[in-house]
Amino acid sequence: MIHLTIDDKSIEVPEGWTLLDACREHGFYIPTLCYHPALEPYGGCRLCMVETSQDGRKPRLVASCVYPCEQGAVIKTNSEMVVRSRRITAELLLASAYNSPEILALGEELGVKEVRYKLPEENDCVLCGLCVRACKEIAGISAISVIQRGIAKKVAAPFQLTSSRCIGCGTCALICPTGAFKFSEISGVHKLTLQEPAYQRRYYRVSAELDLRPNFVQDVTALLTTPKGEG
């Protein structure tokens, strides 16, 4: 077991836990955006930063979702350094996703008073990577990934074409925290041609034969003489 102190409270957690696990378990609130319990931690959004100091070393910021609990660590989840870091992160998120209700709420919660920067074009995608990871880890497909670098970075299917690996489960659209994920743009919709003869044949057959009443076999002898009954 590992002993550590979070916000002056001494706690004990099993080995291998992250700081975020410990905080959640003991009721310390940490804002997150790219974290999801069903997925491996990613450390992308930098909202879960906490202050850690150990053995009298200078305090520093770490991303709690990926940082492991260390013996004797002293964690502050709400210090001035932490609050300022989170506020700047939220402000930068707001610089691109300035109309997203989720990000606006986040900014308000973290006390962002004004947004000093603004991208010329609004972009709700905050590159948290949840959709990409959900596609890989929940759906097991990896149809999409984060492509390019720097400000051009975005989520797309290979070659920026509509994906042929996508099974259309929509987990990406569900998990997207800002609603920026444009499912139809990425997965593409290839319509099945309804002219396919086999399908059509079956379809019309059933539509002609389906009846709500149980159609028990009326005439067994007729059934036996038709090739249908013999398979």
Next chain:
Amino acid sequence: MSEEITLQPEIQTDIQNPKPEVRVGVFVCDCGNKIARVVDTQALCQRVAELPEVVYTTRAAYPCSKDGLERMSQTIRDRDLNRILVAGCSPRLMRDRFRQIGQSLGLARSFVNMANIREQCAYVHPDNPSAAFEKAATLIEMGVAQLVTVSAETPRVGRVVKAALVIGSDLPGLTVATNLADSGFRVVLVEPGGGIGENIPNDLLTKTQHQLVEKGKAVLQHAMIVIISKARLVEVSGHPGDYEVRIQQGDQITTYGVGAIIVANAAQLKSLGDDQWFDRQRVKTQAEFEGELDDATEPGNWLTLNDIVMVLCAEKSQLERCSRTCCNIGIRQAIRAKQLNPNANVTVLFRELYLGGIGEAYEAEFMQARELGVTFFRYRRDRPPVIGSQMVDIIDTLTGEPIRIPFDRVVLTMPLIPQANAHTLAALLDLPLDDEGFLAEPRVRLRPGGYAEPGIYALGSSQRPADTDEALFQAYLTSSRVMRFLRQDSITVETPVAKIDATLCSGCGNCPQVCPVSAIKLEKRDGVLSLSQVDELRCFGCGNCVVVCPTKAITLPGWDDAVIPAQISAALQSRSFPPGAPKIIALACEWSAYAAADVAGAHHLSYPANVRIIRTNCSARFDPYHILWAFINGADGVFLGACPPGECHYGIGNLYAQERVVKIKTELAAHGVDPRHLHLEFLTVDEGAKFAQAMKDFVEEVQTDIPGR
């Protein structure tokens, strides 16, 4: 977004269980306080504990955390629980996590389930906590009802035969065969013609001719390849990974076991019908002209032809598809004609020029033709060249002027059409054909690189005319896909699979007709009637057969006739509907409406709280009996959500549903229920807003129709 976590003491309720074989444990999640902010989870625990099957309830801030999962597995062991219901977020995100816990303790996967009280409740009814609470309680009651009735799913394991059947002996077929054989898989190569590596057509690029000869040699010498010449496929049975194919050669039929089937049939040239009015001495097809060129080997020997007109895309007026190869062949022939007789006037009339292929070979040929003085005219598709007795008339697109070209030889390019056996093959392998008779490429989005089922692959000109480079490219792609498929030790199918009760089956033959993957076959049975048999590895569990079975002999575990009505009853007998509000049951396909409802929840789009969503696997499983059951049990409206036409994950389950809805509506009207109270909506997975709006509209419509409310 603020999320203050309240750590309340856990409530644990222990109840004497009247039915010891079913011990349900309900774990209610606060999700930090995302759920607890709207729904009183403590009261929920107490409420749910009243259910007779529930022996244990608890609530936690995060049951999905590491500690939460550990505690859950400890509790399952301590309390000897055998059914687990987690009330929290959408099952589409977290259910697998919880099922893994269940599996590690020996619980069947289907015995662990989730009640969606976050996306369907807390997120969408934040302003109405009392309705949200009642809805959450009902959702849990429905979940418990589902768990009590559901049967255990067992995954089926099938072997993979390390062999493949390749149909077609052209370059792509030979390439796939050698690739697979080199990787250690046995290959059965069926060639409709005969003589691999012989009779190489002259109109191919030299490079391609060499490739054909080399591949042919490699195939003939390979110890792992069995070649069956002048043969055809006559019967296929089995399922992906383990097919049994019968191949007829002459009078002899041989049976082979293969794991995968690759269709690499070439296309064939359409023949110029005999009833054409052309002077057949002067009008030839491209293939015939190739023969003439071959005969005239010596330059200068070929002086008889001075005006040669080539018409590309001839006979193509009603076809959309480019045949890919003919432009290149035409240009090559023009060059040869010019080389044989430099004084000849060679004119090429084209609609569009396709100079495909990899590298510059084809374009270089085009430039060479231009330099040799071949004239090119483009004609419009709606103004095709008119071939007269002495002249060809066209309208040049550049000048708009009519042009008359005298000829003593017209060369017509015939389009590529499917092989004559394409229809038979498609019927044998149950593959769809497109309008022109090629094998249709279905649902690229849903079944990438493969074909209608994992073990069957089609490539090259069997799908659409392809040039050599394209076909080779596809051959390598397919080889890698087939290898990946055959390398598997076994195939495990975890989706629910239809089961047939032999004592109830009347052998009526309905189910084989509606099965989209031909997984059901009728077999002879001792006595009078035949019996349906399900191929368990081929069935993908759409539930269509269950609906059409007149004797209810077919069940689909997880979605059977006990589980869904149990959920409907639990939803309707509950006291949870506010007085005066219409009671709405929604049957939602998990690939469309259920997902859309989740997205509506994730975006906090509110819709009326008197809707109870029941998840089904496919809209094909919208059973008329279930819908009637809902109405009989007091539902005021039934909402059905399916994928839009063409996007069904199980083929055309949504069209079956649509057809059934029409029938049920007439039936409802005959029994005094307003048919508008049954509504089918097509939704894609991300249409949360559309779902919320459709729900609002439907509830409003039902509400106004209820007398006295």
